[in-house]
Amino acid sequence: MSNSIDFYFDYSSPYGYLASERIEEVAARLGHTVVWRPILLGAVFKVTGQAPLTEAPLKGDYAMKDFTRSAREHRVEYQHPDKFPIGAVAASRATLWLRDNCDPQLRAMTGDFIHALYRAYFSAGQDITDPTVIASVADSLAIDSQTLQLAIVTQAVKDALRIEVEQAIAAGVFGSPTMIIKGEPFWGHDRLEQMERWISSGGW
Amino acid sequence: MSNSIDFYFDYSSPYGYLASERIEEVAARLGHTVVWRPILLGAVFKVTGQAPLTEAPLKGDYAMKDFTRSAREHRVEYQHPDKFPIGAVAASRATLWLRDNCDPQLRAMTGDFIHALYRAYFSAGQDITDPTVIASVADSLAIDSQTLQLAIVTQAVKDALRIEVEQAIAAGVFGSPTMIIKGEPFWGHDRLEQMERWISSGGW
Numbered sequence: 001m002s003n004s005i006d007f008y009f010d011y012s013s014p015y016g017y018l019a020s021e022r023i024e025e026v027a028a029r030l031g032h033t034v035v036w037r038p039i040l041l042g043a044v045f046k047v048t049g050q051a052p053l054t055e056a057p058l059k060g061d062y063a064m065k066d067f068t069r070s071a072r073e074h075r076v077e078y079q080h081p082d083k084f085p086i087g088a089v090a091a092s093r094a095t096l097w098l099r100d101n102c103d104p105q106l107r108a109m110t111g112d113f114i115h116a117l118y119r120a121y122f123s124a125g126q127d128i129t130d131p132t133v134i135a136s137v138a139d140s141l142a143i144d145s146q147t148l149q150l151a152i153v154t155q156a157v158k159d160a161l162r163i164e165v166e167q168a169i170a171a172g173v174f175g176s177p178t179m180i181i182k183g184e185p186f187w188g189h190d191r192l193e194q195m196e197r198w199i200s201s202g203g204w
Numbered sequence: 205m206s207n208s209i210d211f212y213f214d215y216s217s218p219y220g221y222l223a224s225e226r227i228e229e230v231a232a233r234l235g236h237t238v239v240w241r242p243i244l245l246g247a248v249f250k251v252t253g254q255a256p257l258t259e260a261p262l263k264g265d266y267a268m269k270d271f272t273r274s275a276r277e278h279r280v281e282y283q284h285p286d287k288f289p290i291g292a293v294a295a296s297r298a299t300l301w302l303r304d305n306c307d308p309q310l311r312a313m314t315g316d317f318i319h320a321l322y323r324a325y326f327s328a329g330q331d332i333t334d335p336t337v338i339a340s341v342a343d344s345l346a347i348d349s350q351t352l353q354l355a356i357v358t359q360a361v362k363d364a365l366r367i368e369v370e371q372a373i374a375a376g377v378f379g380s381p382t383m384i385i386k387g388e389p390f391w392g393h394d395r396l397e398q399m400e401r402w403i404s405s406g407g408w
Contacts, residue, residue, distance in 0.1 A: 048261045057252045058378035062391060072408045073398070174262035187266060190394050194277070204276045 004033045005195075006180040008168050009114075010041040011088035011128060013176035014067040014078070015189035017118045020177070021076045024111060026192055030199050032181070036099055036110050038092035039168045040161070041085075041176055048174050052085050070189065077123040089161070091117050091128050093152040096160045098143070112141055208237045209399075210384040212372050213318075214245040215292035215332060217380035218271040218282070219393035221322045224381070225280045228315060230396055234403050236385070240303055240314050242296035243372045244365070245289075245380055252378050256289050274393065281327040293365070295321050295332050297356040300364045302347070316345055 005027050009016035027034045045051065054060040064080065071078030095117075099110045116137045120126040126133045135145035151157055168178075172185055179186045179195050184203070186195040198204065209231050213220035231238045249255065258264040268284065275282030299321075303314045320341045324330040330337045339349035355361055372382075376389055383390045383399050388407070390399040402408065 044262075048263060050260065050263070056254070056378070058248075058373070058376050059252060059254070061376060062378065062389060065389075066391075069408070070398075073401070169262070172262050172265060174260070174266065185266060185269075187270075188394070190392070190398065193397060194274075194394065197277070204273070 002031055002033050003181065004035050005030075006035045006037055006171075008037045008039050008173045008176060008178040008180070010039055010176040011091050011117060011121065012085040013041065014063075014080070014122065015070075016176040017122045018067075018070055018074060018076055018078075019179075019189040019192060020114060020118055022074060022189075022192060023177075023179070026196050030196065032199070034111070036095065036114055037164060037168065038088075038095045038114075038161070039165050039173065039176065040087060040089065040092060042087050043165045044169055044174060047169055050174070054084070077119070079123055079125055081121055081125060081127075083127055083129075086121075086127070086129050088128055090131060090152055091134055092164075093157045093161050094134055094138070094148055096164060097148065097151045097157050100160060106143065109141055109143055113137070113143065116141060206235055206237050207385065208239050209234075210239045210241055210375075212241045212243050212377045212380060212382040212384070214243055214380040215295050215321060215325065216289040217245065218267075218284070218326065219274075220380040221326045222271075222274055222278060222280055222282075223383075223393040223396060224318060224322055226278060226393075226396060227381075227383070230400050234400065236403070238315070240299065240318055241368060241372065242292075242299045242318075242365070243369050243377065243380065244291060244293065244296060246291050247369045248373055248378060251373055254378070258288070281323070283327055283329055285325055285329060285331075287331055287333075290325075290331070290333050292332060294335060294356055295338055296368075297361045297365050298338055298342070298352055300368060301352065301355045301361050304364060310347065313345055313347055317341070317347065320345060 007023050009020060023034055053063045067080060068078055095110065095114060098106050098113055101107050117128050120133060120137055121128045128134060131149060135149060138145040138148050171180060175187050177189060181199060211227050213224060227238055257267045271284060272282055299314065299318060302310050302317055305311050321332050324337060324341055325332045332338060335353060339353060342349040342352050375384060379391050381393060385403060
């Protein structure tokens with residue numbers, strides 16, 4: 001059984017997006033699988049008292065510059081969205097519905113769905129809080145959007161997201177992306193390389 | 205004339221310490237020089253509204269774990285100080301007095317003095333806000349500690365630190381370490397590799 005990397009991300013997180021474009025390649029090199037864990041930083045920030053990065057004086061200006069610079073370095077399309085940040089509740093619920101689906105074919109679509117949603121928001125400038133945008137992303141992947149839209153308003157899927165966020169906070173997650181491997185946390189797109197060195201060297 | 209890397213750091217910053225142990229080697233590989241720029245994050249935080257990293261819920265726990273983990277990776281001695289954080293006003297003034305000294309032999313000691321002070325604090329557990337500790341570090345490098353102690357209470361040296369901090373804020377510095385190369389800022393010990401790739405590739 002291969003080891004796994006828990007990949008915690010918020011759909012509103014530029015660094016989550018950048019890391020999502022690279023994590024599978026890194027995991028494959030390491031013989032690891034990726035467990036996608038959508039969270040809501042809004043809920044996390046209520047616990048930590050943090051504010052969105054881009055709202056911080058000086059740090060926010062740096063972050064805005066760094067999003068596009070880091071995207072250029074890794075040749076990822078990036079266009080900072082007009083509507084930012086967002087609370088991507090429906091998108092996160094849809095992701096969990098796919099990830100935890102009984103149908104293995106749907107489960108296998110989780111990564112593609114995440115990439116498509118993230119790119120819709122951070123590259124194509126679409127508002128992924130809009131249910132019609134989520135439906136259209138699903139349809140583009142031949143995921144039945146009507147079934148999806150019915151599923152994400154069920155109590156089971158609502159609970160799944162709430163539990164996912166609570167579990168993330170319990171695991172010490174305070175930002176996006178956070179990668180956890182056998183209890184070892186790495187926070188930030190800029191820690192992918194360190195995480196890879198840590199895994200491949202057996203830790204230090 | 206070689207290019208330079210402005211290295212902004214606070215003596216109370218664990219990541220500043222870790223980066224200080226590596227920046228000269230990185231700069232040498234790139235054919236760059238290091239300009240040491242001691243700042244006071246306490247003054248910067250008044251502008252940005254930030255709080256010390258280790259005081260943030262969840263994030264602080266991660267940081268404490270990560271200081272020692274990152275130190276182990278880079279084989280830097282690290283012992284989290286009992287008295288933390290500190291406001292290293294005298295140490296920062298002493299550093300500026302050396303860096304901007306008329307005597308080229310003293311100027312050339314700046315890097316060694318910084319390393320000795322940082323190691324005294326983060327490895328030997330000494331309180332570098334204590335003037336006798338600063339004097340003893342100076343003496344260990346054959347820097348006349350009496351002259352130093354007289355110098356750092358002069359208005360000229362006090363002003364030098366105030367101006368250094370103001371200039372850092374004007375340059376957008378909000379954390380330690382921050383490296384700026386030709387106006388391009390890189391924040392964090394974990395950005396040394398990206399900074400190196402940026403310089404050696406000519407930017408992106």
